[in-house]
Amino acid sequence: MMESIFEAEEGRLREAKVITRQTSDGRGTVSFRNYIVEFPFSLKNKLGIGKLLAANTIMENNYLVLEVADIIPMHYGMINLDITIPKEIRNEIMKRVDESWNSEDEKETWIDAIAYPLGYILEASPNNIIFKKGYLPPLLGSSVKILNKDAYKSFVCARTNVSLGKILHENIPLNIDLEKAIKYHLGVFAFTGSGKSNLSSLIVRRVLDNLSDTKVVIFDVSMEYAVLLIDKLLEVQSEIVSLDRIPMSAVDAGRRFIRSHVIPDDIADIKDKLRKGAEILYQNGKMKQLYIPPEGLTYLSYADLIDLVKKQIEDKYTAISQKPLLYTFLSKLDNFMRERKLTPDDIVDDTINQLLDEMETLGKEAHLKENSSLFTFIAGVRSYISMGIRENEEYDIEKLAIEILDSSKESPRLVILELPNLEEGRQVVATIINQIYNRRKRMYSDNPKILFIIDEAQEFIPYDTKQKDKSEASSVSIEKLLRHGRKYHLHALISTQRLAYLNTNALQQLHSYFISTLPRPYDRQLLAETFGISDMLLDRTLELEPGQWLLVSFKAALPHDVPVFFSAENNLNIVKDVLSKL
Numbered sequence: 001m002m003e004s005i006f007e008a009e010e011g012r013l014r015e016a017k018v019i020t021r022q023t024s025d026g027r028g029t030v031s032f033r034n035y036i037v038e039f040p041f042s043l044k045n046k047l048g049i050g051k052l053l054a055a056n057t058i059m060e061n062n063y064l065v066l067e068v069a070d071i072i073p074m075h076y077g078m079i080n081l082d083i084t085i086p087k088e089i090r091n092e093i094m095k096r097v098d099e100s101w102n103s104e105d106e107k108e109t110w111i112d113a114i115a116y117p118l119g120y121i122l123e124a125s126p127n128n129i130i131f132k133k134g135y136l137p138p139l140l141g142s143s144v145k146i147l148n149k150d151a152y153k154s155f156v157c158a159r160t161n162v163s164l165g166k167i168l169h170e171n172i173p174l175n176i177d178l179e180k181a182i183k184y185h186l187g188v189f190a191f192t193g194s195g196k197s198n199l200s201s202l203i204v205r206r207v208l209d210n211l212s213d214t215k216v217v218i219f220d221v222s223m224e225y226a227v228l229l230i231d232k233l234l235e236v237q238s239e240i241v242s243l244d245r246i247p248m249s250a251v252d253a254g255r256r257f258i259r260s261h262v263i264p265d266d267i268a269d270i271k272d273k274l275r276k277g278a279e280i281l282y283q284n285g286k287m288k289q290l291y292i293p294p295e296g297l298t299y300l301s302y303a304d305l306i307d308l309v310k311k312q313i314e315d316k317y318t319a320i321s322q323k324p325l326l327y328t329f330l331s332k333l334d335n336f337m338r339e340r341k342l343t344p345d346d347i348v349d350d351t352i353n354q355l356l357d358e359m360e361t362l363g364k365e366a367h368l369k370e371n372s373s374l375f376t377f378i379a380g381v382r383s384y385i386s387m388g389i390r391e392n393e394e395y396d397i398e399k400l401a402i403e404i405l406d407s408s409k410e411s412p413r414l415v416i417l418e419l420p421n422l423e424e425g426r427q428v429v430a431t432i433i434n435q436i437y438n439r440r441k442r443m444y445s446d447n448p449k450i451l452f453i454i455d456e457a458q459e460f461i462p463y464d465t466k467q468k469d470k471s472e473a474s475s476v477s478i479e480k481l482l483r484h485g486r487k488y489h490l491h492a493l494i495s496t497q498r499l500a501y502l503n504t505n506a507l508q509q510l511h512s513y514f515i516s517t518l519p520r521p522y523d524r525q526l527l528a529e530t531f532g533i534s535d536m537l538l539d540r541t542l543e544l545e546p547g548q549w550l551l552v553s554f555k556a557a558l559p560h561d562v563p564v565f566f567s568a569e570n571n572l573n574i575v576k577d578v579l580s581k582l
Contacts, residue, residue, distance in 0.1 A: 005151035011039035041109040048169030052147040057136035063122040066115035069536040076108040116534040165568040174566040181557035188495040190516030201228040201571045218453040224262040231578035238414040253282035273579040291394035303344035401435040426470035430477040440488040449489040457494035461503040482509035511556040
């Protein structure tokens with residue numbers, strides 16, 4: 001059994017270290033265990049970053065699982081070489097060391113692998129191996145084995161056929177539990193140009209292809225997802241929803257699509273195909289304009305009415321003699337809502353005239369003057385009700401929310417909501433999420449499940465919110481979605497360049513992180529503390545090329561909490577292949 005899970009070669013555990021530093025907020029300290037394992041120099045091609053090792057522990061047949069965070073080629077001749085040795089002698093020693101690196105004699109060379117514990121124990125028996133949570137001290141000087149590909153795959157990858165790409169240094173597919181991953185929310189964090197939108201689009205593809213009961217709603221600030229997913233827009237029931245006026249013809253729609261959307265350089269040579277695809281979307285009725293009422297125009301809800309009555313009570317200019325009547329108004333309004341099973345979100349209509357009549361009668365019995373604030377308030381409510389609630393023919397947020405929650409096959413599975421204006425976009429995002437959340441809460445259902453893609457999340461859930469620019473509204477709604485949405489089968493993927501600028505309460509709700517190049521140390525330190533990952537491993541993300549990622553998942557996307565480096569499948573290649581057939 002041992003031979004079937006380990007490589008033939010092994011190393012020796014030479015040193016154990018505990019590294020302590022300040023936390024990213026400067027309020028405390030955090031410590032990480034690091035181990036230095038000495039391997040033969042001939043294994044230099046087998047010891048990539050992310051390789052898994054098994055070190056002997058104080059309990060027999062129990063191995064501490066380690067992950068390689070860095071490798072350093074070592075030479076005996078360089079150990080004590082410092083500037084106190086004369087320059088001529090230093091140069092001679094380094095020249096001989098340089099000549100000996102590629103010699104077959106490895107007596108003076110080796111590899112130092114710096115590894116850290118994952119918090120798992122490999123328990124081996126003649127017939128079985130078990131990975132379990134825990135920690136046992138490893139034995140210094142004892143052998144350290146390398147997990148082979150089969151053992152690595154059984155420990156790291158989910159038992160599914162949903163793959164996002166290839167694991168680096170292992171060349172095996174990274175299979176994930178997609179349903180569980182979106183259930184517990186995801187985050188995509190990387191600097192500009194690392195491929196955030198490409199990875200998010202790839203995840204959307206996997207959801208549409210593998211989870212038939214899940215819909216995807218994308219809040220697109222950068223105007224790029226319609227291009228990245230144009231083949232899916234053509235294939236499935238879908239909509240591109242814009243705040244701008246829809247063109248009058250398919251030709252105009254195609255031209256504007258090319259002008260208004262970001263087209264990656266890799267597919268710039270197929271602009272004609274993209275335009276043709278946009279024309280087909282227009283002809284199929286998949287482009288819609290979202291009607292947004294003028295700011296301040298809204299319907300009076302029972303929550304608003306209650307708030308207005310309270311403000312009348314708190315107003316210092318309201319006569320003392322009227323305040324008991326206003327308290328009575330609140331009490332009767334509460335009973336009125338209970339009897340009719342109304343919620344604070346329901347719209348006030350003419351059924352409330354009965355209650356207004358009762359209050360007018362009480363006011364007259366109390367001998368209030370005709371121009372008293374109570375009568376004036378009641379008259380204002382009656383004036384509002386007399387206008388009636390006009391049914392809009394326009395495609396508004398309410399109709400969009402109903403479509404998204406519709407479980408029928410005719411309803412759209414993919415909705416891309418394009419929001420080039422940030423301030424207006426924040427209010428739209430807040431309203432849509434609140435509408436869907438409140439409707440699902442009132443009429444609970446597990447079908448359809450909904451995944452919201454929130455691109456440029458730092459604009460919608462910033463650390464420092466403001467009421468004026470609507471960021472407070474969007475942040476509150478998204479935080480509510482992340483905190484409580486899972487119970488109602490509402491999920492989110494947030495994508496951003498900077499963790500430092502995000503609402504930390506929202507950030508803590510994510511169970512799976514996709515991390516690429518993050519140049520700022522604070523961002524990396526924050527992730528290291530959140531998941532207990534070695535700083536050294538996260539520093540390796542600086543070396544990742546576009547399209548390469550570190551996946552860290554807390555028992556969601558992967559069966560165990562193992563950071564995995566992988567190269568994602570290129571979404572643009574899929575787009576190009578499909579469009580070439582148009």
